[in-house]
């Protein structure tokens with residue numbers, strides 16, 4: 001179904017889609033045949049060889065706007081208040097339009113659009129397949145995408161059937177687009193009763209690409225304790241573990257994730273700069289921090305670190321050359337210094353990387369995030385490259401697979417002649 005749709009839409013303008021149509025690029029490209037052959041689909045962002053590693057990206061935060069809109073129309077899903085169902089009217093319900101005030105406000109989008117795909121195996125397969133395509137065209141070589149299966153059952157599918165449908169789409173995409181995509185199944189803070197089943201599914205579908213588990217949801221109001229038995233079991237089974245912590249919660253929340261849930265990676269973790277003992281715990285154990293720049297600003301996760309003399313700067317987001325109503329925080333910058341917890345991590349060479357978190361809800365791409373890091377945070381290109389290799393050595397792949405990934409990255413980052421001489 002998605003294949004046919006893609007072909008039909010080949011030449012249409014795609015408002016609300018983050019990726020630039022390939023026809024726009026080909027107009028400026030003498031070597032178009034090569035690129036067309038290489039990507040063999042309608043969008044492309046990057047000419048460089050795939051060289052990114054994405055460890056923190058929610059599948060349900062990555063659905064194409066146009067796909068959600070099309071499915072909503074097919075299913076007769078109406079907008080609230082009797083609004084006309086146009087893409088323009090639809091967008092504010094599925095993505096951030098301007099400065100978001102809190103994580104809770106950010107999370108409000110999900111209950112609107114999740115039912116559009118929930119309980120529908122074909123839709124789940126389609127969005128998973130498209131996810132792989134979108135990763136491929138952004139130059140991502142390896143991705144671990146995460147989701148909670150229970151959120152997509154809609155009393156029509158079992159959590160296991162959700163995993164099967166998503167795996168089907170991912171595997172079709174992996175075959176077609178040559179991106180290595182694995183999955184992390186999320187527990188949800190508010191629903192500890194699901195956690196043991198999440199571990200069971202991670203165990204059962206390990207050979208089908210499930211590499212770990214996570215805890216997502218409301219960190220501020222729901223403690224981690226009820227999830228600890230499930231995480232202990234995951235550790236015994238050799239299932240990898242990451243935990244959203246220190247995003248809107250405290251440094252203590254990161255300590256609990258590491259000490260009680262045996263987390264090998266932390267989603268976000270910005271709050272560790274508040275407590276030197278937790279900061280050193282992370283550093284000492286080489287815990288990987290999955291940082292997400294725009295997300296951390298839009299959800300206000302880092303608001304408490306804003307200096308009093310800071311300046312807010314916003315700019316409109318541009319899609320396919322057209323300025324949208326969406327405003328992105330360009331960055332909030334102190335007149336005295338550039339700041340963000342990430343600066344501490346970079347200065348101290350902590351094991352951290354940059355990810356998109358929920359790119360379609362935030363209306364961002366990897367390219368946007370890298371530009372943001374370079375121009376607004378003043379991270380150096382070398383630091384960004386280090387982030388990619390930090391991510392590569394912190395994946396939930398087995399040792400052999402990880403070595404292969406790092407070798408592939410090296411061949412993309414380091415010129416052939418240099419490798420011959422030194423490696």
Ligand SMILES: [Zn+2]
Nearest residue numbers: 058244267357
């Ligand atoms: Zn996240």
